[in-house]
Amino acid sequence: MTLQTPHSGTAPTPAPACTLPIADHWYTATPVDDAITLIHEPHVHPFLQANTWHIRGSQRNLVVDAGLGVAPLRPAFPHLFTDEPILVVTHGHLDHMGGAHEFADCRAHKAENLRTPPPGTLASAALFDELGMTEPDDEDVPDLLISAIPHKHYDPNTYRLRPADVSQYLTDGDTIDLGNRRLTVLHLPGHTPGSIALYDPRAQTLFSGDIVYDDQLLDDIHGADQQDYIATMTRLRDLPVTVVHPGHGPSFDGTRLREIADAYITART
Ligand SMILES: [Zn+2]
Structure with a gap:
């Protein structure tokens, strides 16, 4: 697929029935x-x-990232969202912050722009343009990045990323106490300037957002920085980690984390 010019949205195009x-x-x-x-x-x-990721704590519950925002998140799981949880947004991309506006206690790094984000779109060509990337050449990406709609009146062309108010800015070394679990904020730039991960040192668990997952990492999009990413991977390689819960795809173990980090460093240095 070749990149297409995004629709301006001003033409009174009669929307075909979805x-x-x-x-x-x-x-x-x-x-x-x-x-x-x-x-x-x-x-x-x-x-x-x-x-x-929803993490139940003895005092507070924690949510890591908030999805795309196509459908309301919290009403979908009343048994999970029984009180006001802490939301940590690992970074300001639409697939992680789309539902962030639903949370009163929303925390992120100050380098991420959650208050005035780009508009966002579900159209692949327009999205690649917004992110500053070319279409992945090993995948057949459809024009529209959803395969169903949440209700019969939903029009995918009207998708817009809603801004979120950040109630607390996080920085490297901050801790988030859930009562029986304490997580440390790691500022790990590279994918974006303010990408953060949450690390549970007792369980040796890492919630990594898009900093590391077991697939092609995006380090050449708007806001990405490969030198920062190398430093991030160098730091991650030495972190005692048993399991990684990433921003995309399945969880993996610390051995795989170190393989991914080493492969990245080798490829970029
Ligand atoms: Zn991302």
Whole structure:
């Protein structure tokens, strides 16, 4: 597919009836263990299908990232969102901050622009343009990055990323206390300037956002910096980690983390 010019949105184009099926459920929730639940959006193309992690604590619950924002997140899981959780947005891309406006306690690094983000789109060509990237050449990416709609009145062409108010800026070394679990904020730029991960040193668990996942990493898009990414990977390689819960795709172990970090450093130096 070649890159197309994004539609301006000003022409009174009569919207063709949306032919996408209506999803029974927009989100799925999969328990990982007694405390951690993985939420994701099965009708979103893998390029944009991000992981949301819900971590139940004895005092507070924590949510890592908030999905694409196509459908309301919190009402989908009343049993999980029983009180006001802490939301940590790992970075300001649409597939991670789309639902952030639903959370009163929203925390992110100050280098991420959650208050005035770019408009966002579900159209692949316009999105690649917005992100400053070319279409991945090893994938057949459809024009529209969802394969169903959440309800019959939903028009994918009207998707816009909603701004979010950040109630607290996070910086490297900050801790987030859930009562029986304490997570440390790691500022790990490279994918974006303000990308953060959350690290549980006791469980040796890392919630990594898009800093590291087990697929092609994006280090040449707007805001990315390969020198920062090398420093980030060097830091991650030496971190005691047993499991990584990433922003995209399945979780993996510390051995795989070090393989990914080493491969990145080798490729970029
Ligand atoms: Zn991202």
